[in-house]
Structure formats: structure tokens, C-alpha cells
Amino acid sequence: MEVKKPTLVLLVDDDIDVLGAHSRFLRLNDIDVIVAESSATALQRMQESDIDIIVTDLRMPESNGIEFAQQARLSRPLIPIIFFSGYAQVRDIVAAMKLGAVEFLEKPIDPDELLEVIGALQKSHYGSLSNSRKAFDGLADEYPLRMRVLAYEKYLIESAIVQSNGQIGLVLEALQVNRRTLNDKMSKLGISRDALLGDTNQ
Amino acid sequence: MEVKKPTLVLLVDDDIDVLGAHSRFLRLNDIDVIVAESSATALQRMQESDIDIIVTDLRMPESNGIEFAQQARLSRPLIPIIFFSGYAQVRDIVAAMKLGAVEFLEKPIDPDELLEVIGALQKSHYGSLSNSRKAFDGLADEYPLRMRVLAYEKYLIESAIVQSNGQIGLVLEALQVNRRTLNDKMSKLGISRDALLGDTNQ
DNA sequence: TACTTTTAGGCAATAATTTGCCTATCAATA
DNA sequence: TATTGATAGGCAAATTATTGCCTAAAAGTA
Numbered sequence: 001m002e003v004k005k006p007t008l009v010l011l012v013d014d015d016i017d018v019l020g021a022h023s024r025f026l027r028l029n030d031i032d033v034i035v036a037e038s039s040a041t042a043l044q045r046m047q048e049s050d051i052d053i054i055v056t057d058l059r060m061p062e063s064n065g066i067e068f069a070q071q072a073r074l075s076r077p078l079i080p081i082i083f084f085s086g087y088a089q090v091r092d093i094v095a096a097m098k099l100g101a102v103e104f105l106e107k108p109i110d111p112d113e114l115l116e117v118i119g120a121l122q123k124s125h126y127g128s129l130s131n132s133r134k135a136f137d138g139l140a141d142e143y144p145l146r147m148r149v150l151a152y153e154k155y156l157i158e159s160a161i162v163q164s165n166g167q168i169g170l171v172l173e174a175l176q177v178n179r180r181t182l183n184d185k186m187s188k189l190g191i192s193r194d195a196l197l198g199d200t201n202q
Numbered sequence: 203m204e205v206k207k208p209t210l211v212l213l214v215d216d217d218i219d220v221l222g223a224h225s226r227f228l229r230l231n232d233i234d235v236i237v238a239e240s241s242a243t244a245l246q247r248m249q250e251s252d253i254d255i256i257v258t259d260l261r262m263p264e265s266n267g268i269e270f271a272q273q274a275r276l277s278r279p280l281i282p283i284i285f286f287s288g289y290a291q292v293r294d295i296v297a298a299m300k301l302g303a304v305e306f307l308e309k310p311i312d313p314d315e316l317l318e319v320i321g322a323l324q325k326s327h328y329g330s331l332s333n334s335r336k337a338f339d340g341l342a343d344e345y346p347l348r349m350r351v352l353a354y355e356k357y358l359i360e361s362a363i364v365q366s367n368g369q370i371g372l373v374l375e376a377l378q379v380n381r382r383t384l385n386d387k388m389s390k391l392g393i394s395r396d397a398l399l400g401d402t403n404q
Numbered sequence: 405t406a407c408t409t410t411t412a413g414g415c416a417a418t419a420a421t422t423t424g425c426c427t428a429t430c431a432a433t434a
Numbered sequence: 435t436a437t438t439g440a441t442a443g444g445c446a447a448a449t450t451a452t453t454g455c456c457t458a459a460a461a462g463t464a
Contacts (some may be wrong), residue, residue, distance in 0.1 A: 090295060094306045097299030104296045144378035145358055152354045156347055168411060176346035180453055183412055193411090370441060382423055385442060395441090 008032045008049060009118065012042045012056035012068065018109075022055075025111045031118060039068035046072060051079065053121055055114070057107075058085035058092055066092070069099050080121050084109050154189040157182070166193055210234045210251060211320065214244045214258035214270065220311075224257075227313045233320060241270035248274060253281065255323055257316070259309075260287035260294055268294070271301050282323050286311050356391040359384070368395055 009026060011033050013019050023033040034049055036042035039060060045051070054072060058065035069081050083096045086107035093104050103117045157175070164170035172179050186193070211228060213235050215221050225235040236251055238244035241262060247253070256274060260267035271283050285298045288309035295306050305319045359377070366372035374381055388395070 088292065090290065090306060090308050093292060093295045094299060097296060104292060106292050145355070145362075146379070148358055149351060149355045153347070153351045156350055160347075169409095177348070178453055179412085181451075184451080187413090380423055381441090382443090383421080386421080389443090 007052045007118065007121075008034065009053045009055055010034050010036065010042060010045055010049075010051040012036045012039065012054065012060075012065075014038060014057065014060045018057075022109065022111065022114065026115070026118070029115055031115075039063045039065075039071070042068060043071055053118060054079060054081045055118075056081065056083060058083050058088060058096060066095050066099065069096070069101070082114070082117055084114075150189065153185070154191060157185060157189065157191055161191070161193055168193070209254045209320065209323075210236065211255045211257055212236050212238065212244060212247055212251075212253045214238045214241065214256065214262075214267075216240060216259065216262045220259075224311065224313065224316065228317070228320070231317055233317075241265045241267075241273065244270060245273055255320060256281055256283045257320075258283065258285060260285050260290060260298060268297050268301065271298070271303070284316070284319055286316075352391065355387070356393060359387060359391065359393055363393070363395055370395070 009031055011019055011023055011026075012035075014037055016037060019035040019037065023035050026033045034045050034051070036045050039056075039062065042054075042056070054069070056065045056068060060068070063071075065083055065085070069083075072079065072081070080102040081099070082103045082105065083101050084105040084107055085092065088104070088106070096104055102121060105113060105117070157171075160171045160174050161168075164174060168179070168182070172182060175182065177185075185191075211233055213221060213225055213228075214237075216239055218239060221237040221239065225237050228235045236247050236253070238247050241258075241264065244256075244258070256271070258267045258270060262270070265273075267285055267287070271285075274281065274283070282304040283298075283301070284305045284307065285303050286307040286309050287294065290306070290308070298306055304323060307315060307319070359373075362373045362376050363370075366376060370381075370384070374384060377384065379387075387393075
């Protein structure tokens with residue numbers, strides 16, 4: 001298929017060993033990693049680089065993962081965040097999930113599990129979708145409601161198409177939408193199945 | 203403001219004692235309660251009555267609370283669900299929250315805490331905006347496109363109302379939408395201006 | 405090649421949404 | 435009390451969306 005920009009993960013933990021081990025593992029699996037040993041550093045890294053996914057420890061010395069996530073969300077409202085922690089309290093997990101965490105992993109992290117979660121995110125939210133995602137994610141407040149809703153709908157449809165690897169039958173099932181309706185929406189929203197799948201003949 | 207229909211809670215647990223104690227307590231606090239001792243019964247009750255909030259145990263003999271919630275969501279995609287459980291596994295809590303649970307309480311339930319959560323939900327239909335946000339952001343992949351788009355639209359409108367501090371004129375300007383259209387959408391999506399602003403005269 | 409599967413557009417009936425116009429309520433105030 | 439401003443609902447016309455039925459092109463397969 002097409003050449004994709006690799007996923008860039010921001011890994012945050014105060015434990016250098018954890019950072020080292022997991023970042024090595026992720027890089028071996030073709031995932032770019034930027035590490036940060038504190039939430040302050042992490043926020044700075046977010047300014048410098050276009051992070052796709054945040055993976056952060058819940059418990060850190062200075063500010064905890066929840067506070068960091070809240071800060072991070074200010075600049076990137078919908079960025080996927082994966083939390084991990086050992087001995088987490090129920091209220092911590094609930095707080096993390098309420099913040100819209102994508103996943104909450106128990107420490108010690110199973111590298112394969114982490115990879116799997118990231119892989120699922122790549123498929124569903126990112127990859128070739130980054131443009132579309134930005135289209136609705138970043139669509140500023142001043143845009144009309146209708147436009148913003150349509151941008152989101154476009155993003156959802158594009159996500160489903162990429163996830164289904166272009167098989168429209170699966171998309172119809174996933175979105176539970178009439179085939180005729182989907183075709184009309186795609187045409188109206190300017191969604192091209194071929195372009196999404198990186199068709200080189202486009 | 204206007205007279206509201208009292209909140210109707212569906213309380214689900216296989217333990218009759220729990221049902222009795224908590225339903226009594228809630229009723230003492232002016233909250234209508236329908237109880238169900240199994241998920242099958244609960245689903246039936248949902249057909250019979252217009253439930254506002256579901257409060258369910260995570261662990262039950264036949265089907266567990268997650269499965270029940272999934273079933274319930276089929277007919278009421280955005281209904282607020284509060285889970286409770288003792289000795290919950292991290293993965294259970296995460297699964298519950300991913301389903302869009304409003305809250306996850308530990309057993310034994312502190313009645314005041316439950317009351318507080320329900321009170322917060324009464325104030326704003328889906329709880330705080332963050333919950334509404336969850337309703338669209340976290341609305342799992344398996345939900346129909348239509349529902350997910352509506353959830354997002356609801357979130358946008360609620361955000362705009364809160365941002366404008368309830369002044370509909372400002373909302374109309376911000377969303378660039380026809381006044382009549384906004385009113386219709388609010389009514390259809392179950393958005394209450396008063397509730398969003400925490401109107402205490404309800 | 406012939407057959408099947410997948411995808412997609414044309415068209416029309418039906419359903420839903422949008423919107424302007426009118427009215428009504430409520431609160432604040434002259 | 436009368437008036438004004440903000441909010442909402444009823445209604446109906448105009449517009450748009452949905453969907454089933456039909457056809458057809460393209461890709462894959464026997």
C-alpha cells in the first residue's frame with residue numbers, strides 16, 4: 001500500500017529502566033518513541049513533536065498521570081492516551097477512563113499487549129486518517145455546527161473504511177448503515193475508498 | 203422552572219438485600235426505583251418503563267453486568283449506567299468504563315455516594331460534559347454511525363450552551379444555526395438548558 | 405469464457421429536517 | 435399595569451436524507 005508516516009508514541013514514566021525497555025521494544029516493532037521522565041518534560045515534548053499516542057504511568061513523583069493527561073488534553077483534546085500503573089485504586093482507574101483513556105494496563109506491562117493496543121489505535125484512528133481526524137478534531141469553535149458534525153461523520157466513515165481494509169460490506173455492517181446511504185454520504189463528503197487505501201492508481 | 207418528572211432508576215443486583223436496602227434509601231430521597239434481580243428481568247423492565255439511569259452490579263450469576271449493559275445500550279444507546287462491584291479486576295473496570303459507564307462504585311456502596319452520583323446526573327442529563335464527551339468519544343465502534351454522530355452533535359451543543367452560560371442567543375451565533383433548528387435538536391437529543399446550568403429550581 | 409461477488413450510480417417513493425411565520429410564556433422593568 | 439426582551443412551541447412549505455429497486459461495471463474465480 002502507500003507509505004505511511006510511522007506512529008509516534010510519547011512514553012512517560014519516572015522510571016528510566018521502564019522507558020528504556022519499552023521504547024526499545026516498540027522501536028523494534030516500527031513504532032517511533034519519544035520518552036519523557038516527567039510530566040513537565042512530556043508536555044514540552046508535545047510542543048516540539050506531533051505526537052500520535054501518549055502512553056503514561058499513572059503514578060509519578062511530581063504531578064500524577066491524571067493531571068498530566070488533563071494538561072495534555074488542553075492542547076490535544078482527542079489524543080489517545082494509554083495509562084498504566086501497578087496497584088491502581090478503583091478511583092484512579094475510573095478517573096483515567098473518564099478522561100477518555102483508551103486503555104488502562106497493569107504494571108508490569110506486557111509488551112505484546114501494549115503493542116496490540118497501539119496497533120489497534122493505528123488501525124482505527126490514525127495512519128492515513130490523520131488528515132481527516134484533524135479536520136474534525138481541530139475544527140475550531142468558530143465553525144458552524146453542521147460543518148463540525150459533518151467533519152466528524154467523515155472521520156468516522158473513513159476510520160471504518162480503513163479498519164475494514166476497504167471492504168465496503170464490512171463497513172456497512174460496522175456502521176449499521178444502508179448501503180445506498182453510505183455511498184451518498186461518501187460522495188457528498190468527498191470520501192474516496194481508493195485514495196484511503198493508498199491506491200497508487202489514483 | 204417547569205415541573206420535572208422524577209428520576210427513575212433501575213437497580214440491578216442478584217442480592218435481594220442489596221436491592222431492598224438501596225431502593226429504600228433512594229426512595230427516601232425522592233428517587234423512583236425499579237429493581238431487578240437478574241439482567242433478563244432488568245431488560246424486561248426497560249421495555250416496560252422509561253428508565254432514566256441504570257445502576258447495576260458487575261457480577262451476577264447468569265450474565266454479567268457488562269453483557270447486560272451492552273444489551274441495554276442496544277435499546278438506549280446513551281442511557282447513563284452506574285456500575286458497582288466488590289473485588290473488581292482492572293479489566294472489568296476498564297471494560298465498564300469503555301462501555302461509557304458514568305461511574306464505578308466499590309461494594310459495599312456508600313449510599314450517600316450513590317445519591318451524589320445520581321444527583322449529578324439529574325443536574326445534567328448525561329452528567330457533566332465530560333460524560334457527554336465520553337458518550338461520543340468513547341461510544342464504541344460497534345455503535346451505528348447515526349448514533350455516534352448524534353452523540354457528537356449533542357456534545358457540541360451542550361458545550362456551546364455551557365460556554366455561553368446558557369444564553370441561547372450566543373449559542374445560535376457560535377454554532378451558526380437556525381434558532382428553530384437548535385430548539386428542535388435540543389428537544390430531540392434530550393438537552394436541557396436548565397439542567398446543564400445546574401438549575402436548582404427543578 | 406462464463407459465472408459470481410463486490411461495488412456503485414439512477415430513479416422515485418417515503419421520511420426526516422430545516423426554516424420562516426406566528427403565537428405564547430416568563431422575567432425584568434418602565 | 436403595560437412593555438420589552440429572551441426563550442420556545444405549533445404549523446406548514448421547502449428542502450434534504452433515506453432507502454428499495456433496478457442496472458452495470460470491475461474484479462475475482464471456476
